[in-house]
Amino acid sequence: MSDSTSANALSVDHVAVHFGGLVAIADMTFSVDRGEVVSLIGPNGAGKTTAFNVVTGFLQPTKGTVTYQGRQVNGLKPHQIADLGLVRTFQKTSVFDTNTVFDNILIGLHRRGQRSAWEVLLSLPRVRREEEELRAKAWDILEFVGLDRQANSLGGALAYGEQRLLEVAVALAAEPSLLLLDEPVSGMNPSETSSFMDLLAKMRERHITMLLVEHDMRMVMGVSDRIVVLNDGHIIAEGSPESIQNNPEVIKAYLGEGAEHVGN
């Protein structure tokens, strides 16, 4: 038992979330291992984004615990959780609109800087050195996601697909060990989606563990090691993409009771 917990990067243990009388998540237990790409899928309103909010500290669970690398996470503030390496993106596109793409990344790099207010006010040489290092890192990240040519555009002025890339770039700048992506390709056209999948593959090579909420099944089946299916606040299935595709419970959740007859 203790072995399995140490292998798990993230474990969500019997988490429930109630909003007054409304049960958003009834009882949810799943885990993500280091280096894995896990997708959380389910119909609209199943509780996927709520699960994200609980894991990243934007919501407190009513019951249950969330642990990351052996540390209890629920009860910490979002920025403290980000400091542990758990970094998320948002379902609704979320960048710093009035800052340039480059400055967006610099803000994302916040965690990597250490200089105190006093050092900044005295303008010590190490402040300048750190600033140069951060700028170099920002360029690396922009090149990695392929936004280097837009470095001077405003975040809010980018095309939709590019904004979604920028979001991921900002999250990457925060140096995640587990990256939580909330519907990263929603609203993208097929070519944008496939270039995003290439980016995911590159991130995988860097051993970034990922938890993904996504509706695009082609992408989910293509990138996931494991899939967790959530319906009505309960986990109804968990397993490899192949097993999920053929799971009658999942088909029922997505297509309704009569679906199996349609197939026959």
Added chain:
Amino acid sequence: MNRALGLGFLAFLVSIPFWIGDQYLLHILINAGIFVIGAMSLNLLLGYTGQLSLGHVAFFGIGAYTSALLSLGFDVTTFWGGELVVGPQPVWLSFLAGIVLAGLAGWFIGRISFKVRGAYFVIITISFAEVTKLVALNWVDLTEGPMALISIPPFSVSIPGIWEATFYGKTPNYYIMLAIGVVSYIVIKRLVNSRLGRAMVALRENEPLAMSVGIDVTRYLVLAAVVSAAIAGAAGGLYTHYVRIVDPDVFLFIYTVTMVIMVITGGKGTLAGPIVGGIIFGVLPEILREFMGPEAQWVTYGAVMIAIVMFLPEGIVPALTRFWERRKESRDASDRMITGRAASSATETPSE
């Protein structure tokens, strides 16, 4: 380019007392300068963290009263019955104490409002300013209330046994104002151009996203509030030792509003904005006084303000910056066309 412009402007400011004959004009400039420093400090909160402090004058007043009381000395009956007697302190020490106390007040406001934003932050700051005003008005033992603190010593320097000077005149006070203004500007500039300033902007632009990348937004809001309040306190101390009288009217709401107007019209979230807005609205009333009656003055003042906000909603400085950039771009483009034509004609020549 920007740096050259800034240094040129500073040189101009330094030169003013040499060629301006009228001491009254110098007085107006000192007053405007004190407001500009207040506006710069407000801009750090309003322009960078996006939080509107409508009680900013409280920090100004705390700096003013602290500095005045310490330099005069005071005795006061403490709550536990004893008597606290403080003799007159050197002006520079009182001035620093005013800055520190104002900064502490900023820390307090930042801490208690760590969870409130927008309208709620505005309410907290207004209430705080009202409370400080009531204290100044009613704690007569300490502050003399509406009778005001008078005969406050001016700034002075002394190198014991060698040289001593007390600055009663306009010119030295003008330079003191300028020095404090420059130091405040540098402090704010270094802060906002650093990682810490970016964290403040992140809080203004998108707080959830800022938190999600690990920025402790409360910490940077508190930092901005402390620095902002300390600089406002410095402006208050400067005012105290220049005017040499301080009464509860320093807490008037209209002063906060004036600072807000300066920041908004000049361009919030830009370093030069509060300076430009501050000079315009600091000097405008005096210029108008030359030309029109009192009623028309304020109508004109209001009309200028509305015109700026309507036509340059982001403020004067951002509008000018954009204008210059566009001009430069079109010039660059035409340069390219000319050099392109020259190059093509150069290649054509040998073939002819």
